[in-house]
Structures are given as structure tokens and as C-alpha cells.
Amino acid sequence: xxIFERFMQIDRRWIFLAIGIVVxxxxxxxxxxxxxxxxxxxxxxxxxxxIPPNGQPLLLAIDYAPAxxxxxxxxxxxxxxxxxxxxxxxxxxxxxxxGYGLAERAMNQVAEEMGQVYGEDYCFLGFRPxxxxxxxGLGVNIRNVYPEDAYGTSLNDIPMLDGIRxxxxxxxxxxxxxxxxxxxxxxxxxxxxxxxxxxxxxxxxATDLYPFLDTGQLVGLLGGMRGAAxxxxxxxxxxxxxRGMDSQSAxxxxxxxxxxxxxxxxxxxxxxxxxxxxxxA
Amino acid sequence: MRRQFPLALCFIAGxxxxxxxFIPHPTVQDMYERLLIWxxxxxAFAFLLGTVSLVRLHYHKIRHxxxxxxxxxxxxxxxxxxxxxxxxxxxxxxxxSPFDKMFQNVQVPIEATMFSLLAFxxxxxxxxxxxxxxxxxxxxxxxxxIVMLGRVPIGDMIHSSIPAATRWILEVPNLAAKRGIMIGVxxxxxxxxxxxxxxxxxxxxxxxx
Numbered sequence: 001x002x003i004f005e006r007f008m009q010i011d012r013r014w015i016f017l018a019i020g021i022v023v024x025x026x027x028x029x030x031x032x033x034x035x036x037x038x039x040x041x042x043x044x045x046x047x048x049x050x051i052p053p054n055g056q057p058l059l060l061a062i063d064y065a066p067a068x069x070x071x072x073x074x075x076x077x078x079x080x081x082x083x084x085x086x087x088x089x090x091x092x093x094x095x096x097x098x099g100y101g102l103a104e105r106a107m108n109q110v111a112e113e114m115g116q117v118y119g120e121d122y123c124f125l126g127f128r129p130x131x132x133x134x135x136x137g138l139g140v141n142i143r144n145v146y147p148e149d150a151y152g153t154s155l156n157d158i159p160m161l162d163g164i165r166x167x168x169x170x171x172x173x174x175x176x177x178x179x180x181x182x183x184x185x186x187x188x189x190x191x192x193x194x195x196x197x198x199x200x201x202x203x204x205x206a207t208d209l210y211p212f213l214d215t216g217q218l219v220g221l222l223g224g225m226r227g228a229a230x231x232x233x234x235x236x237x238x239x240x241x242x243r244g245m246d247s248q249s250a251x252x253x254x255x256x257x258x259x260x261x262x263x264x265x266x267x268x269x270x271x272x273x274x275x276x277x278x279x280x281a
Numbered sequence: 282m283r284r285q286f287p288l289a290l291c292f293i294a295g296x297x298x299x300x301x302x303f304i305p306h307p308t309v310q311d312m313y314e315r316l317l318i319w320x321x322x323x324x325a326f327a328f329l330l331g332t333v334s335l336v337r338l339h340y341h342k343i344r345h346x347x348x349x350x351x352x353x354x355x356x357x358x359x360x361x362x363x364x365x366x367x368x369x370x371x372x373x374x375x376x377x378s379p380f381d382k383m384f385q386n387v388q389v390p391i392e393a394t395m396f397s398l399l400a401f402x403x404x405x406x407x408x409x410x411x412x413x414x415x416x417x418x419x420x421x422x423x424x425x426x427i428v429m430l431g432r433v434p435i436g437d438m439i440h441s442s443i444p445a446a447t448r449w450i451l452e453v454p455n456l457a458a459k460r461g462i463m464i465g466v467x468x469x470x471x472x473x474x475x476x477x478x479x480x481x482x483x484x485x486x487x488x489x490x
């Protein structure tokens with residue numbers, strides 16, 4: 001076995017160790033890499049920024065599960081901070097059963113931090129099963145789908161929802177999802193009802209949504225932790241997204257180095273093998 | 282009759298949902314509104330079905346003393362514990378309740394950790410399997426490296442053209458491929474829906490025909 005073949009057989013635990021080290025180190029010694037803002041993120045920021053204060057609410061669908069929390073929670077915190085700092089009312093809901101606790105967690109954290117009042121500045125509608133049926137139902141009448149909020153208060157008794165009936169009264173809807181919910185909101189809220197939809201999704205899912213951006217079916221898009229970091233930059237509140245960018249940069253570089261080394265070893269081993277076969281012949 | 286009735290029901294409901302989109306009459310819209318409420322009610326039963334199915338599967342494993350029945354015990358005990366905390370604790374949805382504590386301190390970190398492990402496996406797989414063996418695999422490899430660099434701030438610092446190249450990859454070849462796939466899927470969905478509405482495709486009724 002030559003040196004290239006030995007390198008290709010390296011124990012994968014060394015690779016795991018290297019990844020672990022490059023993820024952890026930037027958290028203790030931040031590099032502070034600058035994050036430039038891309039067009040889809042700027043467009044979403046502008047769309048939210050244009051909502052008039054203390055009027056019709058932003059509908060925020062926190063449709064993620066704990067698995068995608070590290071990528072998507074920074075987005076929900078940044079969006080809520082932006083909305084509350086502009087005095088924009090926010091109605092939160094979730095279409096994922098595990099999203100209930102996560103929506104509450106993000107909503108309560110930012111509401112407490114910014115002194116928002118439940119029912120006047122924000123409310124939580126809770127979870128309803130039946131993805132497409134719920135989205136279509138909200139277009140007819142929100143009260144058919146959610147007669148009460150998550151805590152049993154009738155929607156008629158929530159001041160910020162006075163006069164809010166369906167998508168006609170929602171200036172912008174943003175979904176944060178690690179599954180096909182973002183696509184469903186476009187298909188069932190934008191297409192039949194003309195609702196403006198923005199999305200925040202995991203980095204691997206972002207490529208799936210580019211066709212909707214190009215056609216204007218999505219007003220803006222946050223892709224992965226980078227999207228969250230860009231949004232945090234726009235609202236001048238660096239948080240988990242910006243912190244995670246250093247680690248993500250380091251890991252991406254390491255993976256590229258591993259790919260290059262793997263290829264060098266592969267072609268080196270192949271050349272050696274051919275030379276040996278030629279010598280033997 | 283056992284076959285004709287569901288087929289007729291499917292035909293009428295399917296046709297109505299397709300046609301109502303073009304008829305803004307209040308009667309039709311009222312019926313549409315009612316159907317959506319029925320649909321949500323029906324879909325809520327999927328959770329019950331899922332729970333029953335999960336319990337039956339793991340009960341079967343425990344009863345037949347399968348090798349991995351330990352996991353089945355954990356699953357069923359966790360299920361009973363969470364249902365119990367949800368049903369029998371008066372303020373189960375309040376922050377800091379036992380249900381919330383179990384969710385935030387057990388389920389959230391476990392799921393997030395499982396998903397985070399992907400980074401380790403992706404790195405290992407990239408080292409072992411991402412080879413420039415053919416023109417196609419070389420193109421894929423180069424595109425992947427550019428996008429990986431272009432999606433992190435260090436890519437901007439290495440060269441300003443890297444983010445631009447990333448955008449081009451995402452907005453031109455990626456978009457073209459995705460659109461092709463989406464149009465294909467859309468046409469397939471339409472064809473399958475028509476087959477179901479017209480009773481040509483009957484697998485949904487069970488029985489294997």
C-alpha cells in the first residue's frame with residue numbers, strides 16, 4: 001500500500017475531529033468576517049419595512065422543527081426584532097406540530113426583550129394540522145381555521161386582529177421552514193389569493209425556491225444561516241447568525257481542502273497502480 | 282355499491298374543487314368554505330392514525346421479543362410520558378411546565394444534534410467519494426466548491442467574483458434544472474389527479490386494483 005492509498009484509508013474519526021475543532025474554535029476566537037447583503041435578503045427586509053406601523057399584521061409562520069432550529073431560529077428572532085422595532089403587529093402561527101414550542105420560544109423571547117404586549121402587538125394562533133387545507137382556509141376566513149388563539153382567547157377579543165378577516169388584510173406573510181411548507185404557502189396562498197409571501201429556509205432548501213424568486217412568487221428569501229446573518233446585519237443586531245458565519249466559513253474551507261486532498265490521493269494512487277502494472281508487464 | 286359510492290364521491294368532490302376556482306358565486310364559495318373545514322377535521326385524524334400505528338408496531342416488537350425491543354420500550358414510554366404531561370397537567374402549554382421542559386430540554390437538543398451530525402458525515406463522504414472521475418462529476422465538484430465558498434463570507438474575501446459566480450450557478454443552471462423538474466412534477470400531478478377523479482387510478486381505495 002503506497003502513501004496515497006494509505007491516505008485514502010484514513011480513519012474517518014480524524015475527519016470528524018478536524019470538523020469538530022474548526023466548528024468550535026471560531027466561537028472562542030471570532031474572526032468577525034464581514035457579511036455582505038444579497039438581493040433576496042434585501043428584498044425581504046424592504047417588504048417588511050414597508051408595512052405600516054400599528055396596522056395590519058405581519059403573518060409569521062414558524063414552520064420549523066427542532067432539527068433545523070440552529071439555522072432557522074436566528075431568522076425568526078431577527079424578523080421579530082425588525083417588526084417590533086417598527087411597531088409592526090405580528091400574528092404567529094405554525095403548521096408543524098413541533099413548531100408550537102419553538103414559535104412560543106422565539107416570540108416570547110423577543111417580545112420580552114422589546115416590551116411588547118400580547119394581543120395588542122403580537123399574538124400566537126398556534127398549530128393546525130392539514131397543510132394545504134389550513135393555508136387555503138386562511139384565505140377564506142382566518143376565524144374558520146383559528147376561532148381562538150393558542151391560549152383559548154377568541155380572535156374577536158384580540159385587539160390587533162380587529163377587522164382582520166383573510167389574506168386581503170395581511171400585507172406580508174413570511175414562512176420559516178425546513179420542509180416543503182414554503183412551497184405550499186406559495187402554491188396555496190400566493191397563487192389563488194395573491195398574498196405576498198417571503199420565506200426563510202435551510203441552506204440546502206434554498207436552491208429549490210429560486211424559481212419562485214425569479215417569477216416574483218416570493219418577495220424575498222433567507223437561505224440558511226447566511227441569510228440570517230445578512231438580516232441581522234440589516235437590523236444592526238448581530239446574533240447567532242453572524243456568530244455562526246465564522247464556523248461555517250471554516251467548515252466549508254475544510255471540506256474543500258478535504259475534497260482536493262481526496263482527489264490528489266485518488267489520482268496519485270491510480271498513477272502508482274498503473275506504473276506498477278506497467279513494470280510488472 | 283361498495284366500490285361505486287367512493288368512486289362517485291371522489292369524482293364529485295374532485296370536480297367541484299377544480300371547478301369552484303372559476304365560479305365566484307356565493308353558494309359555490311360557501312360550499313368550498315365548508316369543504317375546507319371538513320378537510321381540516323379529517324386531516325386531524327391522521328395524527329390519531331399515526332399514533333395508533335406507532336403503538337401497534339412497537340407493541341408487536343415487544344410482544345414478539347424482537348432483538349431491538351429496547352428501543353420500542355423507550356419509544357412507547359416517551360410517548361406515554363408526553364401524552365400524560367400534555368393531557369393531565371393543567372397548564373401544559375405554559376412556559377416552564379413539565380411538558381415544555383421535556384420539549385425544550387430533551388427533544389430540541391436531541392433533534393438539533395442529530396441534524397448537526399450531517400456536517401461530519403458530509404465532510405467524510407466528500408473526502409472519500411467526491412472524485413473528478415468524469416467530465417460530469419468534475420463539473421459537479423467545481424460547482425459545489427464555488428457555491429460552498431460563495432455562500433460564506435470568506436468567499437467574498439478570497440475574490441469578489443466568487444459570490445457572483447455562485448449567484449450565476451444558482452440563478453441560471455440551477456433555476457433551469459429546477460424549472461424543468463417542477464414542470465414535469467406539475468404535469469404528473471395533473472395527470473394523476475385526473476386519473477383519480479375519473480376513476481382510472483383506484484389504488485387509493487385499497488384492495489390492490
